[in-house]
Amino acid sequence: MKSEDRDQLLDDLLEGDISEADFLRLEAEMIVDEEARGAYYNRLKLQSGLEKEAQAAAGAGASNSALRRKGSFDPFLLAAVGTLLLLVAVLAFKIKQDSAPQVAKEPVATGFGVIAELSAASWGNEVRISRGDLVPGKELHLESGVVRIELFNGVVIFLAGESEFALVSDREFRLVKGESQIRASGLDEDFTLTTPVGVVTGKGVFSVATTGSQTSVRMDQGAGIWNPTVNGKRSEQGTKLSGFETITGSVDGSLEQDVAPLLSNRDWEKELRDDRTERIRLWEKSRERLKKDQRLLVYFSMDESISDSSTRLQDLSVKKSDGGIIRAERSANRWSDAAAALDFTPTGSRVRLDIPGDHKSLTLMCWVKIDSLDRLYNSLFLTDGHELHEPHWQIVNDGRLFFSVRARQEKGSPDKHIAFSPSIWKPTDAGKWMHIATVFDGSAETITHYVNGEAVSIDQIPEELQPDKVTIGAASIGNWSDPRYRKDPEFVVRNLNGAIDEFAIFSEALDSGEVRKLYESGKL
C-alpha cells in the first residue's frame, strides 16, 4: 500500500468513515508493518492535538457546557489544579452516572425496501446481502444471480447480474448497467427509472437493460415518457412509450423505435421459483445425509408432515430421542412452508427432551427466526436448572449469544465461563431466518459462536473453569425448566419470542468448514 493511500485510510478510520473492506486492508497492513502503526499513532496524536487546540480556542470562558463535546477531559487543566479537582471530577461523574435517566432509544432502520428473494446472488465490493436484508442506499454491484427487491410502497424490482444500481428513493431507481424489471403499477405518483443515456418516467411495468452507452426499454404495462440524457443533461424532448412499445436510446441521444436488442425477455418469477425448488431439493438431500451422521445426539426438523403426532417431535437421528412439544405452535418454516416450524412465543412453550451420556465436546445448531428479544434471557437450549457439567445456550436481550457449561459445584465464586458473542441481532432483523451454531471444543477448551456459517467469536476457557465433560439429561428447546430454584422470578420466563425450524446437537466439535457446510446446504 502506498503511504498516501494508507494515510487516506487512516484518516477515514479516525473519522469513523471507513468501509469494511478498507478497514480489513488497513488492519492487515498494520499487523505486519511497524511504519503503518507509527503513522496510525501519529494520526492519533494529531487528532488529540486538534481536540485540545479546539478546546483551547473556545477559551477559558467557555463554561457554556451545552456547547462542549461530551466527555472532554483536559489533562493540562488537571495537572494544574491537581488532587482536589480530580476527586471532585470523579465524584461528579459518579453522581452523573448514577442519576442519569435511562432514555430508551427508538430503533431506526435505513432503506426503502428489502431483498425479498435472491438466487445464486453474489455481490461486488465485498458486500454481503441476504434475504430479508434492507437494501442500502448506496450504489450496489450484483455480480451474478437474480434478485427481487420489494419496496415498502409496493414497487417490486427484479434485477439480474451483472448489474450496477442504486435505490435513490422509493420512487426512483438508477440502473447504471445490467437488466431489470420494475413493477410500479399501483403507485399514485410517477416512478422514475434513470439510466446513463436516458430517463423513463411513468406508471406501470418497465423492462429495461443498459450497457451504459445504450439502453433498451419496454413498457409491459402502463405508459411512460423517455427523455434522453446527452452530456449529462436531460433533454426535454420526450418520447411516449406504452403497450409493449420498445425503444433503444444511445449515448448520443439517438433513438431507435421498435427494437430492444438488450432485453432478454426473461421470466423473472420462474427463474426465482426454479432456483428455490432446486435449493429445497438440495437441502432435503443434505438432510437425508445428515440423518445418518453418527455424531448426532438429536436432530429435529419441525415439519409437521415428518412427525406422526402433533405433540411428539420425531428425532431424525439414529439415536431416536423423540421430543415432546408443549404449547409451541406450528408456523411457516424458512421456505415459507406452512406448519413446518415451531413458534415458541406462547408463554410456556417448549420442546422437552432427554439426552443421555457424557460428552467431551458439543456442537449445537439451529435455524431460528427471532421476532423480539424481550426477555432478559431468550432460550435456545437449556438443561433443567443448571447442574454441574450442563450446557446453557441462549440469547441475551442485547443480542449477544450466551453459552456456558457449568464447571464447578461450589457456589459463590465463578462456577462457569460464559462465552458471549458480539450482538448478532437487532430489531430490524425481526422475522429474518438465521443459522446459529455454537461449538464447545473440550480438547482445545474453546467456545466458538457462528452466525450464518461464519465464526463471530471464539473464547478460550480459563483453566480453572474448564469442565472435564458435558452432560445434558432433561432439557428444553426454546425455554427453561427449573423446578428447583425459583429465587428470582425475572429469570424464569425465558421462552423464545420466535420460531425454530431445524435443530441439532452433535456430540463432537464440528470444525468451521463443517459448520459452514451446514449453513450453505440449508440456506435460503
Next chain:
Amino acid sequence: MENESKQDVEIVSLLTEHQSAIRFYIASLLPGEVRAADVAQQANLTIWDKRGDFELGTNFKAWSFSIARYEVLNFRKREARDARLQFSDELEEIISGEIASHIDDIDERHEALRECMKKLKQSDRDLIHHRYFEVSSLADYAEKVGRSAAGLKVSLHRLRKALAQCIEKRIDGKGLRT
C-alpha cells in the same frame, strides 16, 4: 488512615502524570469512536475505585493500561458495538505491547501542531474548531457557512493532511539541527 491518604495523593499524582498515555492508549483501541473520552473517564473511575489494589513503587502504567483495556472491552460489550470495525486481537496485542514507547513525543508534536495551525486561514481554524469541539453536526455547520457537508469533509481531510506534513517537517528539521 494517614497511610491511606498518602497513597491517595500518590495515586492522584500518578493518574495525572499518566493521563495522556491512558487516553492515548484507549483512543488507539477505539479508532473513530467519539466516546473514547468517556471510556477514558470510566477507566479513571475504575482506577480510582481499585486504587487499594495498586502497590506503590510497581509499574503504574502497566497496571492502569490493563484497567483501560478492560474498560474498552466493557464498553464494546455494553454498547454491543458492531464488531466489523474492531481491530483483531492480534493487532490489539501488538498495539498494547508497543504503545508505551510511542507516547514520549506527544507534547513535542502538540507544540509543532500549535505552530503549524498559526499558518491556517481563520475559516480553516473555524472549521477545525467546529469539527473537534462543537456538538452540532457538520451538516448544520455546512448550512451556516453555505457549503456542502461533503465539501467540508474533503476540506477537513486536506487540512489534516497538510498539518500532518507540517508537523513531520518541523520535527525532522529539529532533528537535523541537533
